[in-house]
Amino acid sequence: MAAAGLSAALALGSSAALAADTYEILGKDGKRIGEVTLTGSPHGTLIDLEIAAGSLAAGKRGMHFHENADCSDAGEYKKSGSHAGHGEGKHGLLNPNGPEPGDLPNLIVLSDGSAQAALFTSLIKLEELKAENGSALVIHAEKDDHTSQPIGNAGARVACAAIK
Template identity: 30%
Template sequence: MKNYLIIALIGVTLVGCKETVKEEENKEETVEVVEKTATATAQIAAKSNSTVSGTVTFTENDGKVYMKADFTGLTPGEHAIHIHENGDCSAEDGSSAGGHWNPTKEEHGEWEHKMFHKGDIGNLTADENGIATITKETDLWCISCEDETKNIIGKSIVVHKDADDMKSQPSGNAGDRIGCGEIVLEQK
């Protein structure tokens, strides 16, 4: 006897679930439905007379958000990258993005150390051609969830001229904002 399983996918993200299907002789087989992912992106535009551009992609699956950021047009060396509180990159110097995203009111610091902002991603290193990539995976962020202490939608990604020293308050003494892009939910 053939069994047919019809799965209706409703919404942007499915919560993982299991469905039991009866087989011949009353044996049971568990079929796991794969969780559909949510995706958000930030298109980075040059600020403060820089030539920076790039794309930051966020993908959420099984309660974790994976970030991959690719940049060009940087000066060789280290540059800070942060999530800022406002999804507004309209100011020529990126100041419209506001301060670091810090929904839990912590001091600035290094990611996953004693105290840090949820927007304190860290530093990336540009090669001699001005190209840089950085990745991060965390359960401290979410994409379009109801928890405002985790939801990254409507925030912005800012790349700075200098490295983050991980200690100066309130933002790591990272210098000018040279790239900015709003984090936007991708619609499928």
């Protein structure tokens, strides 16, 4: 039934809802360390991410969508702004006040410094990520505890992908 529903949706010309865009991920030095492909759906965004070996420190790393598609300040990535849809007291997937639209699960970086992730967020749609100033996918130096304010103790910004 689900496959028939997808086939019917494609036959009706809803391919715009399934549009995919690929963006390069820049590391601390501003050089490409990987890529992220975002696929829009009627209910959110599918995220497919790959980071090359040697690019990040091993362990869990906070990952969020930020409000501006600006990764021009390599090593800091503060021009990417706050989290997408920032709401006072709302950061974190485990926060009792609810998550922000930019909140995502932690990225797990392997011992060789590489990472892969395939996940889905229903908190924000691809067209919202690309609207106005665009947005950025930002990876942080530490893991996100999903409750602390303002960024879940995720630390410095170590990688960035401008989404336009």
